[in-house]
Amino acid sequence: MVIKLISWNVNGIRAILNKNFKEYVLKENPDILCLQETKAHPDQVDKILDEYEHHFWNSAEKKGYSGTAIFSKIKPISVKYGDGPMEDNEGRVITIEFEEFILVTVYTPNSGQELKRLSYRKEWDKKFLIFLKELEKNKPVVVCGDLNVAHTNIDLANPKSNYNKTAGYTQDEIDGLERYFKSGFIDSFREFNKEPGNYSYWSYRFSARKKNIGWRIDYFLTSSSLKNKLKEAFIRKDVQGSDHCPVGIILK
Secondary structure, eight states: OOEEEEEEEOSOHHHHTTTTHHHHHHHHOOSEEEEEOOOSOHHHHGGGOTTOSEEEEEOOSSTTSOOEEEEESSOOSEEEESOSSSOOTTOOEEEEEOSSOEEEEEEOOOOOGGGTTHHHHHHHHHHHHHHHHHHHTTSOEEEEEEOOOOOSGGGBSOHHHHTTTSTTOSHHHHHHHHHHHHTTEEEHHHHHOOOSOOOSEEOSSTTTTTTTOEEOOEEEEEEGGGGGGEEEEEEOTTOOSSSBOOEEEEEO
């Protein structure tokens, strides 16, 4: 069975609906679509993709903030909302169990301006890894979403000027992601492409996207036991509508 999975930080589902969102999804035709930063509740927008029978939303208590959603053509065995490392009143985690793997979509907390939320972020990374490893005791895990960190200096355009100064590229955040890899998770995109200049996020300022001044902070990580089933990983850099673009994998 071939399964295509797409993950996309849409930076507001209601806003992106007017930017060819549905046209892209129908053309891409993923079996499972994971969204982050939906900034909405299901009663506002849930009828957007009738082609997907199974819809799952985890919305933040705070209106217009954070949030995740999954649309699936495959019926899951079970679904859990939150159950992440922290009390999830920000709608950051959805966990879905399928026959061959467990899928987690996540919108990782940003460390914020002046790194004011870095201590919270460090705690999140540690507890989220524990959470994933507990899931992995049952089945292989696929975790996707906006992890809000660039892993190495080829994962952002300006590493020197951002290192330890900007949220998403501090040593604490890098170390947090590195622990995922040391524990056995695979960065799917880097299994196929080790070149610089491949980004999934660009600031709206300074024509950053046009100049490709970006960051790769959106990922599909998989348990190492899924490595032989990982057939493709990609970044859809030409897809507009958000300050992020879709990323995806194909499992077979």
